[in-house]
Amino acid sequence: MVSGLHLRHIRLVGSYWMRFSLRTGGGLMAIFLVLFSGLMVAHLFITPVEGLIDRASMDGHTQGEAADDIARVAESEAIVNAVKWITGQDQAEVEYLLREQPALLSVIWLMLLLLFPFVTSIGSFNQTAGDIGNRGLRYLLLRTERSNIYLGRTLGTLYFSTASLILLMILVLLYVGLKLNLYSFGALMGSGVQGFLALLFLSLPYITLCGWVSSLFDSAFASLAICLGLGGAPIIAISAIDANTHADLEWLERLLPWGWKYELLSGDIGTRLTAYAVMLGFTLLFLLLGMRHFNRRDL
Amino acid sequence: MAASMSIQGLGKDFGRFTALQDVSFEVPEGAIFGLLGPNGAGKTTLFSIAAGFLSASRGRVEVLGTDVREISALRGRYSMLPQDAAFQGGIPVIEQLVMFARLNGFSYDEAEAKAIEALELVGLGDVARRNARALSHGMMKRVALCQAFLGSPELMLLDEPTAGLDPENARGIRELVRGMRGQRTVVISSHNLREIQELCDHAAILHEGKLEACASMDELTSSGTLVRITLGEPLTDAAAADLQALPQVASLERTGPMDFNLQLDIESGDQKDEALKSINKCLIGTHDLVPRSLNEGASLERRFLEITGGLYDGSSSS
Numbered sequence: 031m032v033s034g035l036h037l038r039h040i041r042l043v044g045s046y047w048m049r050f051s052l053r054t055g056g057g058l059m060a061i062f063l064v065l066f067s068g069l070m071v072a073h074l075f076i077t078p079v080e081g082l083i084d085r086a087s088m089d090g091h092t093q094g095e096a097a098d099d100i101a102r103v104a105e106s107e108a109i110v111n112a113v114k115w116i117t118g119q120d121q122a123e124v125e126y127l128l129r130e131q132p133a134l135l136s137v138i139w140l141m142l143l144l145l146f147p148f149v150t151s152i153g154s155f156n157q158t159a160g161d162i163g164n165r166g167l168r169y170l171l172l173r174t175e176r177s178n179i180y181l182g183r184t185l186g187t188l189y190f191s192t193a194s195l196i197l198l199m200i201l202v203l204l205y206v207g208l209k210l211n212l213y214s215f216g217a218l219m220g221s222g223v224q225g226f227l228a229l230l231f232l233s234l235p236y237i238t239l240c241g242w243v244s245s246l247f248d249s250a251f252a253s254l255a256i257c258l259g260l261g262g263a264p265i266i267a268i269s270a271i272d273a274n275t276h277a278d279l280e281w282l283e284r285l286l287p288w289g290w291k292y293e294l295l296s297g298d299i300g301t302r303l304t305a306y307a308v309m310l311g312f313t314l315l316f317l318l319l320g321m322r323h324f325n326r327r328d329l
Numbered sequence: 330m331a332a333s334m335s336i337q338g339l340g341k342d343f344g345r346f347t348a349l350q351d352v353s354f355e356v357p358e359g360a361i362f363g364l365l366g367p368n369g370a371g372k373t374t375l376f377s378i379a380a381g382f383l384s385a386s387r388g389r390v391e392v393l394g395t396d397v398r399e400i401s402a403l404r405g406r407y408s409m410l411p412q413d414a415a416f417q418g419g420i421p422v423i424e425q426l427v428m429f430a431r432l433n434g435f436s437y438d439e440a441e442a443k444a445i446e447a448l449e450l451v452g453l454g455d456v457a458r459r460n461a462r463a464l465s466h467g468m469m470k471r472v473a474l475c476q477a478f479l480g481s482p483e484l485m486l487l488d489e490p491t492a493g494l495d496p497e498n499a500r501g502i503r504e505l506v507r508g509m510r511g512q513r514t515v516v517i518s519s520h521n522l523r524e525i526q527e528l529c530d531h532a533a534i535l536h537e538g539k540l541e542a543c544a545s546m547d548e549l550t551s552s553g554t555l556v557r558i559t560l561g562e563p564l565t566d567a568a569a570a571d572l573q574a575l576p577q578v579a580s581l582e583r584t585g586p587m588d589f590n591l592q593l594d595i596e597s598g599d600q601k602d603e604a605l606k607s608i609n610k611c612l613i614g615t616h617d618l619v620p621r622s623l624n625e626g627a628s629l630e631r632r633f634l635e636i637t638g639g640l641y642d643g644s645s646s647s
Binding site: 034036039042043046050053054055161164165166168169170171172173174175326328329 | 380384
């Protein structure tokens with residue numbers, strides 16, 4: 031399945047795919063979507079915090095006192111319980127995120143973890159389907175092995191996702207760091223790196239899952255529909271199969287990367303590394319399944 | 330002569346539909362080889378298998394001595410003009426050609442030079458920086474053709490290279506292909522029988538997924554042994570009898586009041602010259618009948634129609 035792999039070809043296909051996608055608009059749309067959804071989520075949580083800071087300021091509190099007020103709110107039992115209920119995490123994990131880490135950033139990362147499979151799917155659905163449909167891949171097929179094309183397209187999509195994610199992180203961290211001035215530089219960077227890795231590792235399996243789906247169809251639209259279903263369905267299903275009330279069905283969630291997402295932010299390094307490994311496992315599984323199908327199908 | 334392409338027992342099924350059935354033939358090295366067939370005969374399927382786009386259900390294809398399933402071993406030596414494959418809209422054609430050339434193994438600078446050279450070869454040097462979406466259908470066809478010329482492929486498959494081109498551009502492409510004779514092997518699929526007859530030295534005819542004929546153009550059109558004659562007035566019975574009595578004439582077939590075919594019984598070119606002299610002497614000297622035209626061989630179209638039972642979609646002839 032992986033005979034004829036040629037690193038130069040994979041890089042070439044990947045970099046041209048990224049450049050062409052950017053210039054034809056598809057890539058720009060994907061970046062826009064990541065930034066838009068990410069900043070919307072950040073806005074959702076930053077706005078009330080800004081309100082709290084304004085109120086503290088009107089009450090004559092200093093910046094430090096305002097930060098303490100916000101920390102008190104974030105660490106309150108009500109907020110801890112709310113996050114616990116939403117994420118299904120145990121008390122220790124939630125307390126780690128809200129009390130040991132910058133709470134505002136933790137909540138933003140948690141919300142982004144909920145949305146990211148969906149967002150990643152929109153950016154990854156057309157790795158091959160459109161070019162299978164319009165037969166554009168045929169110009170490449172005589173020039174390199176199919177595996178190189180497949181891996182190159184995956185790599186190009188990964189470049190995109192990573193670049194969009196880095197941009198999003200920089201914007202959120204700059205905003206929270208400069209505008210709100212609640213957390214130290216070290217705390218911001220620590221949480222930023224952890225959030226970035228969590229989102230990146232969660233994106234990986236969805237990129238390869240969408241790559242697999244994309245290789246199954248001759249139509250970008252069909253691929254989009256299935257990818258959105260796979261990326262978005264768990265968001266709907268989570269309300270139906272809520273871990274708090276249907277704990278016995280929790281294993282269902284674990285069949286997709288989705289079920290492991292909160293472990294990516296775990297305070298326990300072992301749990302976090304396990305979650306990274308699971309994500310890589312899913313990534314590899316979907317990658318191999320997609321490549322196997324792409325290598326065998328008629329193009 | 331060594332074979333540039335060898336097809337053995339090739340078959341392809343799409344579900345219950347058999348698109349190709351036990352097709353076997355060889356393309357001699359350096360030949361310009363025509364692949365003919367009515368719509369749905371399996372030409373594009375055969376090309377697609379030969380290029381590795383489709384997998385064969387049965388049989389194998391060897392290109393330049395390599396199984397096409399090992400396509401990477403043929404990189405840069407083998408190219409194709411696929412039918413209806415799209416370039417990326419919104420991207421200048423030169424950039425796409427540079428990418429293809431780089432995959433063929435050239436450095437960026439070499440790739441750019443090769444791309445410009447190939448564009449100039451098809452008369453499109455001035456559109457290099459233009460966006461693929463902004464080009465006309467005919468221009469895009471030539472750009473697609475140009476990607477097949479990148480580098481120096483030893484074997485080229487051209488699927489309908491002149492379809493959709495205006496007569497002038499079609500002629501330009503034919504000249505280009507003709508100029509490759511003996512330097513590289515070219516396999517052309519076309520509906521345009523006159524074009525194939527004019528360009529190719531060998532041809533294969535596919536019909537309903539089966540190979541019906543594969544031979545040199547001379548053999549296919551019987552150009553060595555068939556003479557088609559049109560007179561200025563009707564052929565008399567006496568003249569017909571005298572012609573049939575000539576030792577070099579095997580048979581005479583009337584195809585119209587003033588048209589007839591002579592099947593010659595000869596073995597060499599010298600004998601043919603003698604036969605033609607005798608025929609002219611009989612017609613002009615004995616019966617005072619002046620040939621208005623004298624053509625050697627049947628038209629490929631006629632042979633094609635015999636094989637396919639009258640199915641010829643010549644709509645894309647140009």
